[in-house]
Amino acid sequence: MSSNIGAAAKAKYQEYLDAGSLELKIKLLEEFISLVPKHKATEKIVALNKSRLARMKRELDDKKQRQKATQKVVSPFSIKKEGIQIILISAYYTPGTGKTSLLNFLTGAAEDKIGKFTALPEIGIYNYNNIRFQIVEMPSIMKGASEGIGNGKEILSQLRSCDLVCICVDLSRDFKEQMSLLLNELSKAEIRINTPPPPITIQKTGSNKIQVLYLSNEAKNVDDIEDFTEKIKEIVHENGMRNAIVKIYGSISFDDIIDALNPSIVYKKAIIIATKGDLPHTKKTFKSLKQKYSNNFSKIIGTSVHTKNFPQDFGELVLKFLKKIRIYTMSSGGDIAEKPLVIKKNSTIKDAAIKIHKSFYESFDHAIVIRERARQKRKKVGLDYVLEDNDILEIHIS
Numbered sequence: 399m400s401s402n403i404g405a406a407a408k409a410k411y412q413e414y415l416d417a418g419s420l421e422l423k424i425k426l427l428e429e430f431i432s433l434v435p436k437h438k439a440t441e442k443i444v445a446l447n448k449s450r451l452a453r454m455k456r457e458l459d460d461k462k463q464r465q466k467a468t469q470k471v472v473s474p475f476s477i478k479k480e481g482i483q484i485i486l487i488s489a490y491y492t493p494g495t496g497k498t499s500l501l502n503f504l505t506g507a508a509e510d511k512i513g514k515f516t517a518l519p520e521i522g523i524y525n526y527n528n529i530r531f532q533i534v535e536m537p538s539i540m541k542g543a544s545e546g547i548g549n550g551k552e553i554l555s556q557l558r559s560c561d562l563v564c565i566c567v568d569l570s571r572d573f574k575e576q577m578s579l580l581l582n583e584l585s586k587a588e589i590r591i592n593t594p595p596p597p598i599t600i601q602k603t604g605s606n607k608i609q610v611l612y613l614s615n616e617a618k619n620v621d622d623i624e625d626f627t628e629k630i631k632e633i634v635h636e637n638g639m640r641n642a643i644v645k646i647y648g649s650i651s652f653d654d655i656i657d658a659l660n661p662s663i664v665y666k667k668a669i670i671i672a673t674k675g676d677l678p679h680t681k682k683t684f685k686s687l688k689q690k691y692s693n694n695f696s697k698i699i700g701t702s703v704h705t706k707n708f709p710q711d712f713g714e715l716v717l718k719f720l721k722k723i724r725i726y727t728m729s730s731g732g733d734i735a736e737k738p739l740v741i742k743k744n745s746t747i748k749d750a751a752i753k754i755h756k757s758f759y760e761s762f763d764h765a766i767v768i769r770e771r772a773r774q775k776r777k778k779v780g781l782d783y784v785l786e787d788n789d790i791l792e793i794h795i796s
């Protein structure tokens with residue numbers, strides 16, 4: 399090493415060479431660089447070591463990232479979603495409501511767990527006409543779950559990404575107690591059940607004001623629209639937004655505005671499955687349950703696993719409730735896929751093409767739809783054509 403760099407820097411460089419760990423090497427090399435007098439003769443040494451230093455720092459970063467990745471603890475409550483995900487929940491009681499029994503009845507899973515406390519999620523696959531439904535039993539929900547009681551936060555957070563929540567209610571116990579506990583915890587966890595998101599969008603803009611637009615006659619139908627608008631502006635302003643455009647598409651309340659400003663709210667569809675319908679007096683209880691909750695729950699099913707009383711077409715019922723349809727794709731050779739594509743009702747050819755693969759949309763030429771129920775033979779259609787349940791679809795690309 400050149401004598402231009404001085405004794406102190408030289409000594410530091412030796413320390414750097416002798417150092418064992420990457421962290422220490424980085425620290426010493428940084429110190430060395432700062433000790434080197436900066437002039438023409440040392441220019442190259444400094445540049446070289448600076449780039450070496452940068453490389454070592456990158457190396458250290460990578461190492462840390464890798465460590466993080468291997469250390470990362472996956473929550474035992476987290477579930478990889480497969481197919482249409484249905485989550486069973488119930489209020490905590492001993493003996494339990496019958497979730498594991500249901501799971502086992504539908505999927506064959508977890509037979510040995512029936513009658514035992516389910517501490518972690520149990521999973522099974524329910525196959526219905528080649529459609530896969532992933533049934534997940536969550537541990538029972540206790541009062542205070544939304545604040546973390548009984549792993550409540552982890553349990554409730556899993557519901558946020560599911561397709562359908564099944565609220566299981568034990569007909570041999572007080573159903574109001576079970577329902578109010580569950581609905582209360584769901585609401586506190588910002589999970590809204592069977593309500594659509596409010597017809598509002600709020601976007602930040604560049605202009606320094608809050609604008610409110612009413613985009614339908616229904617939206618305009620408020621008593622004092624000026625006052626209403628001022629209040630909306632205040633709420634939005636209070637949420638830290640100074641410049642925004644609020645678009646209202648339907649009739650709303652102030653609570654809807656607050657909800658629209660809260661990004662953590664999710665909207666989930668739910669049905670009620672009443673269990674143990676074979677036990678005495680449960681018929682009357684089921685009737686009262688239906689009476690009390692049918693406003694919010696259009697599907698309330700009375701069941702008994704013990705007497706095998708359960709809708710045989712449960713898969714059909716779920717698809718209908720979730721407003722999904724099945725599309726069977728056909729290859730140009732005329733082979734119809736066994737497994738349908740499950741998509742939203744009123745989807746178009748374009749939606750289906752994108753769902754199959756982007757390239758089907760990008761290179762789309764035309765499609766053929768066979769609709770057996772309507773005796774529709776090979777009809778040639780374009781991207782805007784609206785699909786129906788059980789359509790057979792052949793996509794031609796250019």
Ligand SMILES: Nc1nc2c(ncn2[C@@H]2O[C@H](COP(=O)(O)OP(=O)(O)O)[C@@H](O)[C@H]2O)c(=O)[nH]1
Pocket residue numbers: 488493494495496497498499500511512513514515516673674675676677701702703704705
């Ligand atoms: N009478 C009756 N008992 C049931 C029924 N389903 C489940 N059970 C009983 O209820 C208890 C709890 O069932 P389990 O499936 O473990 O409930 P979980 O705690 O919600 O998972 C067990 O003793 C089951 O045998 C049913 O349809 N009828």
Ligand SMILES: [Mg+2]
Pocket residue numbers: 494497498499511512513514515516535
């Ligand atoms: Mg269980």
